[in-house]
Amino acid sequence: MFGKIQATALALILALPMAAQAAKVKIGFVNSITGPEAPIGENLTNGVTLALEDLKKKGIDVELVKEDDTGKPEKSMAAFEKMATRDKVAGIVGPYSSKCANAIAKLAEKYKTPLLIPVASKEEITRQSLKWTFRLSATTYDYATILLDMATSLGKPKTIAIINENTDFGTSGAKSAKDYAGKKGIRVVAEEAYAPGSPDYRSTLTKIKSKKPDLVFMVSYVADAILLMRQSREIGITPQAFLGAGAGFATVSFAKEKAISNNVFSSTQWTGDVNWPGAKDFNARYIAKFGKEPTYHAATAYESMMIMAETAAKAGGNQEKIRGALKGGKWNGIMGEVKFADYEGYTNQNKHQMLVEQIQNGIHQTVYPPKYVSKKPVYPFPGWK
Amino acid sequence: MTIFLQSLISGILVGGVYALIGIGLTIIFGVMRVINFAHGDLLMVGMYGTFYLFTLFNIDPFISIVITMPLMFLYGGFLQKVFINRIIGSLPQNQILLTIGMGLVMSNGIMLAFTSDYKILSTTYSSSSFDILGISISTPLLISFAITAGITAVLYWFLLKTDTGQAIRATAQDREAAQLMGINVKRMSIIAFGLGASLAGTAGALISPTYYIFPQVGSTFTLKAFVITVLGGMGSIVGATLGGILIGVAESIGGVYFGSGWKEVVVFVLFLLVLLFKPSGLMGKSNA
Numbered sequence: 001m002f003g004k005i006q007a008t009a010l011a012l013i014l015a016l017p018m019a020a021q022a023a024k025v026k027i028g029f030v031n032s033i034t035g036p037e038a039p040i041g042e043n044l045t046n047g048v049t050l051a052l053e054d055l056k057k058k059g060i061d062v063e064l065v066k067e068d069d070t071g072k073p074e075k076s077m078a079a080f081e082k083m084a085t086r087d088k089v090a091g092i093v094g095p096y097s098s099k100c101a102n103a104i105a106k107l108a109e110k111y112k113t114p115l116l117i118p119v120a121s122k123e124e125i126t127r128q129s130l131k132w133t134f135r136l137s138a139t140t141y142d143y144a145t146i147l148l149d150m151a152t153s154l155g156k157p158k159t160i161a162i163i164n165e166n167t168d169f170g171t172s173g174a175k176s177a178k179d180y181a182g183k184k185g186i187r188v189v190a191e192e193a194y195a196p197g198s199p200d201y202r203s204t205l206t207k208i209k210s211k212k213p214d215l216v217f218m219v220s221y222v223a224d225a226i227l228l229m230r231q232s233r234e235i236g237i238t239p240q241a242f243l244g245a246g247a248g249f250a251t252v253s254f255a256k257e258k259a260i261s262n263n264v265f266s267s268t269q270w271t272g273d274v275n276w277p278g279a280k281d282f283n284a285r286y287i288a289k290f291g292k293e294p295t296y297h298a299a300t301a302y303e304s305m306m307i308m309a310e311t312a313a314k315a316g317g318n319q320e321k322i323r324g325a326l327k328g329g330k331w332n333g334i335m336g337e338v339k340f341a342d343y344e345g346y347t348n349q350n351k352h353q354m355l356v357e358q359i360q361n362g363i364h365q366t367v368y369p370p371k372y373v374s375k376k377p378v379y380p381f382p383g384w385k
Numbered sequence: 386m387t388i389f390l391q392s393l394i395s396g397i398l399v400g401g402v403y404a405l406i407g408i409g410l411t412i413i414f415g416v417m418r419v420i421n422f423a424h425g426d427l428l429m430v431g432m433y434g435t436f437y438l439f440t441l442f443n444i445d446p447f448i449s450i451v452i453t454m455p456l457m458f459l460y461g462g463f464l465q466k467v468f469i470n471r472i473i474g475s476l477p478q479n480q481i482l483l484t485i486g487m488g489l490v491m492s493n494g495i496m497l498a499f500t501s502d503y504k505i506l507s508t509t510y511s512s513s514s515f516d517i518l519g520i521s522i523s524t525p526l527l528i529s530f531a532i533t534a535g536i537t538a539v540l541y542w543f544l545l546k547t548d549t550g551q552a553i554r555a556t557a558q559d560r561e562a563a564q565l566m567g568i569n570v571k572r573m574s575i576i577a578f579g580l581g582a583s584l585a586g587t588a589g590a591l592i593s594p595t596y597y598i599f600p601q602v603g604s605t606f607t608l609k610a611f612v613i614t615v616l617g618g619m620g621s622i623v624g625a626t627l628g629g630i631l632i633g634v635a636e637s638i639g640g641v642y643f644g645s646g647w648k649e650v651v652v653f654v655l656f657l658l659v660l661l662f663k664p665s666g667l668m669g670k671s672n673a
Contacts, residue, residue, distance in 0.1 A: 036601060038501035166646045194645035197605050199596050200399045200633075202523070203392035203641040210388055223503045223597035230595070234514040235521050253503060260512055 025312045026063045027305070028083035028113075030094035030104070035070035036197070039222050040247065040297050041096050044118065046290050047301035048093070050282070054306065060313045062305075069095050073103035080104045084111035090312040091116065091322055093304045096297070098122035098140075098168035108132035114312075114322045118304035119269065119297050121246070122172040126349040134326050134340050136304050138352040140169065140219075143245040143267045144177040146354040147217065148184055150265065150368040154379040155240050157214035161190035163204070163228065164219035173219035173245045189213050196224050205235045219245040226253070229260040233384050240380035241265055250357070250364070252293050259385065261359045263378050268357050269335070270296035271366045273374045276336040293364075303335040391520050392637040398523065400633020401530040402588050406606055407613030407625035408537065409584030415557035415620035416577035417465075417473055419480045423488035424585050424610050425603030431457055431586025432598045433495060436506050446506060447528055450590045454583045461582025462575045469578060470571055488603060496600035504598040511594050529591035536587065537626060540580075544622070553577055557620060585610075612652070616659055618669020627667055631655070 029048055032041035048064070055062050065087045067079035076095045083089045084107070091114040095101055101120030108115035109132050117125065117135040121143060126135045151157050160181050164174035171193065178188055189211040192204050205228070208216065216239045218228055225248030232242070242264045248254055249266035270276075272283035272293060282302065286294040308322075311329065315321035327348065331338040340348040356368035358377050365375035406428060413421045421427075431453055438449040464487065472479055514521045544550035555563040556573040564570050588606075596602075613632055617624025632652055639651030659667060 034496065034501060036599070039503050039599075042501070163645075192645045194640070195649055198636070198645075198648070199402075199592060200395055200637060201640075201645070202395040202521075203388075203637045204645045206388050206391040206395075206521075207641050223505070223599070226505055226597060227595075230512040231523075233512045234523050236514075253505060257505060257507060259507070 024061045024063050025309055025317055026065060026087065026089045027309055027312060028065045028067065028080075028087065028089040028092035028094075029305070030067045030069050030076055030079045030083075030092065030100070031301075032071040032096045032100075033066075033068035035068075035072070037071040037097055037221060039253070040251070040295070041071075043295045043298040044094070044096055044301035046286065047118075047294065047298035048305045050285060050289070050298075051302045051305035051309070055309050058310070060309055062309045065089055069100050071097055071100065073100050076100035076104050077107060080107045080113075080115075081111070084113040089113065090315075090317040090319060091308045093118060093301070093308050096120065098125065098172065101125050102168055105130055105133045112319055114308070114319060114326060116304045116308045116326070118300035120169070122168045123176065124172070126346045129347050131347070132323060134348040134350075136307070136335060136338060136350050136352070137269050137300050138354050139176075139346075139349070140173040140245065141176040141180070142352070142354045143173055143219075144180050144217070146356055146368070147243040147245065147265060147267045148177070148180050148186065148215075150356045150377070151215055151241055151243065151379075152184055152186075153368075154377060155214075157186055157240050159187045159189045159211070159213045160215040160217055161192075161208045161211060161213035161239075162188060162217045162219075163190075163192045163194065163208065165196040165221065165224060166193040167196065167221075169221075169247065170219045174217075177217045177219075177245070186215070194224075196221065199227075201228055201231050202235060205231050205237060209235055209237045214240045215243055216241075217243045217245065218249070220248045222248045222251060222253075225249045225251075226257055226260065229254075229257075229264065233260050236384065238381060238383050242381060243267075246296070250295050252295065255359045255362050255364055258362045262361065262385075263358060263381055265356055265358050265367070265377075266364070268296045268355050268364075269352060270299040271355055271357055271364060271372075271374075273366055274336075274355060274372055276334055277332055279334040282334045299334055303331075303333050303338065306333060307331055307338065387519050388641055389638070392641045393634060394520055394522060395526070396634035396637030397630055398526040398530045398633070399637065400630035401533040402592050402629075403609060403613055403633050404626045404629025405533045405536065405584055405588040405591070406610045407617060407629045408540070408622055409581040409588070410610040411614045411617065411620055411622060411625040412553075412577050412584070413581035414614060415622075416553060417469065417574050418560075419469060419473065419484065420611070421578075421581065422481060422484040422607055423464075423491060423603075424581070425605065425607030426488040426491040427457065427461065427582045427585035427603075428589040428606050429495065429598070429600065429603040430460070430491060431589030432593045432596075432602065433499065433504075434586065435590040435593045436504050436598050439506055439508070446508065446590055446594045447532060450532070450587050453586050453590045457586030458579040458583040460579075460586075462579035464582070465575045465578035470574060473574065488607070492600045492603060499600070501600055506593045506598065508594050523595065525594045529595075532591060533588075536584070540584075540622070549573075549576065612656055614666075616656055616666055618666030621666065621668040624666055624668030631667075 069076035164170035244266040357364040367377035613628040617628030639648035
């Protein structure tokens with residue numbers, strides 16, 4: 001009798017991984033495919049495309065259900081509901097922006113569908129004791145702290161001006177910067193929140209120039225980063241450092257604008273030359289396939305899809321099991337070590353190591369923390385050419 | 386004081402381009418009584434034209450308007466002849482749906498052809514400026530303001546002095562009476578829409594060295610053009626010029642004294658005040 005149970009158990013243990021590998025898993029993916037954040041959304045899509053290739057090599061066949069939220073929270077919510085109820089996906093990866101991610105975080109709870117957020121950074125998203133929402137990326141607080149840590153380790157800044165767009169990501173980033181600047185004894189001399197998409201920031205920047213800040217901290221998506229820096233150059237703002245909190249400042253198109261991007265710092269979740277397992281290889285494959293450099297958004301989306309699909313395949317699509325496996329699991333891939341932990345009011349939040357990169361002659365170079373450095377930082381800002 | 390002057394001057398310079406966008410919309414409205422919700426998208430098409438003329442043929446954005454203007458004129462004329470002429474005099478909601486639809490086709494067509502990537506047109510002077518008494522004046526903005534002023538002057542001359550211009554004004558004043566006087570109103574409509582489109586396209590060309598280009602960029606400007614036109618008085622070109630500059634200055638000064646997040650509020654409060662005290666707009670004549 002006992003032998004029979006043992007044999008069955010053994011057979012089950014042997015069969016389970018096989019069954020899981022053969023089985024198809026259905027994963028949802030929400031992203032900004034069109035709309036104003038589409039250029040960043042494209043990075044996420046490409047990251048996921050590479051993840052699907054690698055999953056296939058591992059014998060995991062993912063049936064991807066793709067939804068476009070156009071950067072609007074209500075569309076993100078509709079997409080989530082559709083994928084959770086009609087498509088019956090095992091888990092969902094996405095969406096891109098903080099406003100969308102924050103909107104659907106609670107839906108994951110309602111539909112008991114595991115949600116893995118790759119990159120949206122607003123702090124509150126994982127601070128609502130949500131059991132079904134996981135986040136791979138660091139939070140806006142980490143964006144601000146790593147930049148200010150770097151600035152204070154390189155110089156003695158006393159004042160800071162904060163410019164942010166008035167979106168979830170922007171305001172959250174600005175708030176974090178203000179809090180942490182206070183802790184570091186840096187005085188906030190100007191705080192400006194702007195509505196994105198305006199052609200003229202000159203008046204705001206003039207006001208900031210008159211306060212002569214040592215640091216200029218900016219939180220902006222894609223193209224506003226370029227406009228802000230262009231007009232900063234026009235107005236002639238010369239702080240000790242320009243600090244860009246991710247997003248627009250981490251993009252390739254920003255770096256290409258050498259006249260304005262040179263020596264700007266940007267906090268990032270990932271760089272192409274970081275020594276996490278497979279990161280350099282991912283970078284090379286991405287360039288070969290898509291003809292441009294990946295941003296950190298691509299890397300987070302890749303890793304999130306890998307984790308979600310593998311976990312879902314192992315759990316045979318059982319959502320309660322997937323949640324348990326995400327909660328208890330540990331990974332070490334192109335985003336470094338990943339573990340979803342509960343700490344400082346966060347739930348299911350990966351304590352991700354942020355990096356600082358500086359644009360030097362059109363190329364993003366990792367300059368902080370010292371452990372990951374590829375080039376020496378240029379500090380203070382040498383002035384405009 | 387420097388800050389005030391700085392924001393005033395940037396406001397006026399940006400306002401000049403706004404005015405050009407508003408004038409285009411107001412001409413179209415004046416002649417056809419159609420609100421063109423595709424106006425921002427026409428501007429976007431102008432931006433893409435300028436961008437590719439610059440990257441492929443190395444034609445300076447400010448010089449490229451001699452190509453963009455006639456091309457956009459033809460494009461606008463084509464849209465009028467093929468689509469809008471059919472619905473003149475029909476229900477307003479049909480006109481709105483048609484122009485919105487045209488705008489969607491344009492923005493999505495462009496997205497299909499050139500992807501949704503942001504395009505940045507960087508010329509040698511894109512972020513250059515010069516200093517007068519501590520006030521920095523953006524070179525590209527100043528050039529575009531000068532060009533706008535020139536175009537507006539020529540446009541006034543055209544509408545006031547030439548036969549075609551007078552015919553357009555006659556059509557705008559009273560379509561039926563103009564027709565009875567032997568004016569080919571359909572032709573005038575084609576010219577007017579062509580003019581409107583070419584002005585929008587030119588505005589696009591003028592801001593492309595300092596702004597960024599993507600398929601959905603139009604919607605911001607459609608709204609702005611609409612506010613400018615209504616503020617100035619629908620159909621009034623002087624009003625649109627004034628309105629454009631007023632909005633530019635209000636945004637700029639509002640951004641400084643109330644915070645950048647509040648500048649839209651300042652603009653719309655101003656807009657509401659004008660409508661409250663002068664419902665027909667600054668230069669508008671109220672017609673029954």
